[in-house]
Amino acid sequence: MQRIVHDLPTTNWCATTSLAAEDRSVVVSNADEAAQLIRECDSRLQTFGARFSYPTYVTAHDGLAVHLRSEQQILASDDETITVTGDCTLGAIWDHLRDRGRTLPICPPVITQQTVAGALGTGTHAQGTGEGILADTVLSIDYLDAAGQLHRIERGGEAFGALQLHLGALGLITQLTLQVTTNSDYVAQKYTTSGDDLRQNFRVWNERSDHVKAWWFTEEDRVHVWEVSSADSGITIDPSGTHTDLNPILQATQQRMGAELRSDDRTIAPQRTVGRFYDYSDVTGDLVEIFRNGIPAPQINMEVGVPLDRFEAAADDLRRVLADSAYRLHYPVILRPTGPSSAWLAAAYDRPTCWFGFVVYQRADGSVADGSVELLGEIQAALAAHEGLPHWGKYFDPVHYDFAALSRWEDFKAVRHRLDPRGRFLHPRLANLIA
Numbered sequence: 090m091q092r093i094v095h096d097l098p099t100t101n102w103c104a105t106t107s108l109a110a111e112d113r114s115v116v117v118s119n120a121d122e123a124a125q126l127i128r129e130c131d132s133r134l135q136t137f138g139a140r141f142s143y144p145t146y147v148t149a150h151d152g153l154a155v156h157l158r159s160e161q162q163i164l165a166s167d168d169e170t171i172t173v174t175g176d177c178t179l180g181a182i183w184d185h186l187r188d189r190g191r192t193l194p195i196c197p198p199v200i201t202q203q204t205v206a207g208a209l210g211t212g213t214h215a216q217g218t219g220e221g222i223l224a225d226t227v228l229s230i231d232y233l234d235a236a237g238q239l240h241r242i243e244r245g246g247e248a249f250g251a252l253q254l255h256l257g258a259l260g261l262i263t264q265l266t267l268q269v270t271t272n273s274d275y276v277a278q279k280y281t282t283s284g285d286d287l288r289q290n291f292r293v294w295n296e297r298s299d300h301v302k303a304w305w306f307t308e309e310d311r312v313h314v315w316e317v318s319s320a321d322s323g324i325t326i327d328p329s330g331t332h333t334d335l336n337p338i339l340q341a342t343q344q345r346m347g348a349e350l351r352s353d354d355r356t357i358a359p360q361r362t363v364g365r366f367y368d369y370s371d372v373t374g375d376l377v378e379i380f381r382n383g384i385p386a387p388q389i390n391m392e393v394g395v396p397l398d399r400f401e402a403a404a405d406d407l408r409r410v411l412a413d414s415a416y417r418l419h420y421p422v423i424l425r426p427t428g429p430s431s432a433w434l435a436a437a438y439d440r441p442t443c444w445f446g447f448v449v450y451q452r453a454d455g456s457v458a459d460g461s462v463e464l465l466g467e468i469q470a471a472l473a474a475h476e477g478l479p480h481w482g483k484y485f486d487p488v489h490y491d492f493a494a495l496s497r498w499e500d501f502k503a504v505r506h507r508l509d510p511r512g513r514f515l516h517p518r519l520a521n522l523i524a
């Protein structure tokens with residue numbers, strides 16, 4: 090049956106939180122082995138991807154941690170589609186396609202070490218109002234239900250929108266087929282502007298450019314913006330010119346961060362995430378080259394998706410909350426809009442959405458600056474008041490959110506109940522929300 094393998098990871102990606110016991114961690118290498126495991130063991134099962142999610146809903150201490158480790162992860166690819174196993178990383182998919190002049194029809198997230206099934210599970214996304222989230226590029230999903238029965242569901246299938254953001258609670262995903270398109274070059278215009286300009290013109294930037302990402306340095310109320318458009322759009326850029334206007338704000342941010350992290354070392358990962366913006370320039374490249382630039386560091390990350398048409402009001406309220414709070418953010422607010430998604434549980438379900446992202450870096454001993462979590466609570470309350478809903482793979486406190494406002498919330502619960510009546514794949518904390 091399943092193999093107990095003793096070098097399986099038992100913590101989250103950055104080894105700050107224990108997720109599973111070593112002797113309760115098993116590996117399966119294909120759908121048959123996974124089906125056998127599901128049928129023969131009676132434990133609760135938590136499938137692990139690359140463990141990049143915030144740990145709250147992905148621990149396996151009450152059951153068995155299941156690692157899918159396929160021998161071959163890319164099963165087929167042509168000009169239109171790619172078929173991979175659930176444990177294939179997003180990086181492997183993008184790299185395979187780029188070598189062939191192809192790509193997925195969405196921007197990559199800032200890191201691509203996640204598995205495709207795990208990234209789907211929490212609603213992973215990037216930015217671009219002409220695209221949804223990763224889940225919207227998926228054409229079919231093969232999964233095992235809680236009885237060990239293998240199913241294939243295609244886009245358009247009755248419960249497809251549930252599987253598109255499954256929370257690990259609908260079974261074990263063995264294989265997926267994703268849509269593929271031609272890879273092409275883009276130009277990234279970078280500039281720094283005022284918070285007033287952001288609040289007035291954010292939607293204008295999104296109408297005129299394909300992919301917009303902005304970093305809002307709320308202490309100074311200045312915004313660093315990347316407007317990215319097709320290289321064929323006729324927009325000209327100047328990659329040789331360097332801009333120094335953001336440098337003083339970066340210095341101030343790094344100083345504040347150093348004080349909070351109790352470290353003067355500017356080479357540690359959290360400081361490098363700020364330092365990379367010094368002397369910025371416009372660039373050309375494909376979307377992977379432009380956007381896959383994350384520097385992973387131990388952190389509490391949080392993202393709240395607010396309807397894009399409430400952006401101005403939400404940004405105003407956020408600004409007030411941050412100004413009135415006794416606590417301070419040590420990283421800019423990251424703004425990433427996407428188009429509507431068909432994933433039932435996504436904050437972006439059926440609505441263009443602006444994702445407001447927040448990062449609180451952890452100190453070397455794992456602690457965070459005093460009041461950070463309280464501040465994240467104040468922020469969630471403010472954004473939830475604008476119909477904000479959380480990213481499922483990041484930190485959130487469910488008390489702030491009205492999940493039932495999602496029009497397919499009850500449908501998701503019904504699908505979950507049908508596929509897994511005993512809650513074998515249901516994390517106990519998620520059970521409080523979706524049982």
Ligand SMILES: Cc1cc2nc3c(=O)[nH]c(=O)nc-3n(C[C@H](O)[C@H](O)[C@H](O)COP(=O)(O)OP(=O)(O)OC[C@H]3O[C@@H](n4cnc5c(N)ncnc54)[C@H](O)[C@@H]3O)c2cc1C
Pocket residue numbers: 135136137138139140141142143146147157175176197198199200202203204205206207208209210211212213214215256257258260261262263383384385386390480482483
């Ligand atoms: C540094 C960092 C950067 C990030 N950048 C972004 C970003 O740019 N955009 C964004 O949207 N998010 C981002 N995230 C969040 C990340 O994309 C999600 O947490 C994602 O779900 C992680 O995928 P994973 O493979 O690590 O899955 P895990 O965290 O291991 O698991 C996620 C969920 O999927 C389930 N699961 C995993 N594999 C399977 C399977 N085969 N079958 C069924 N269920 C399964 C798990 O049980 C769990 O419920 C970031 C996180 C970090 C820490």
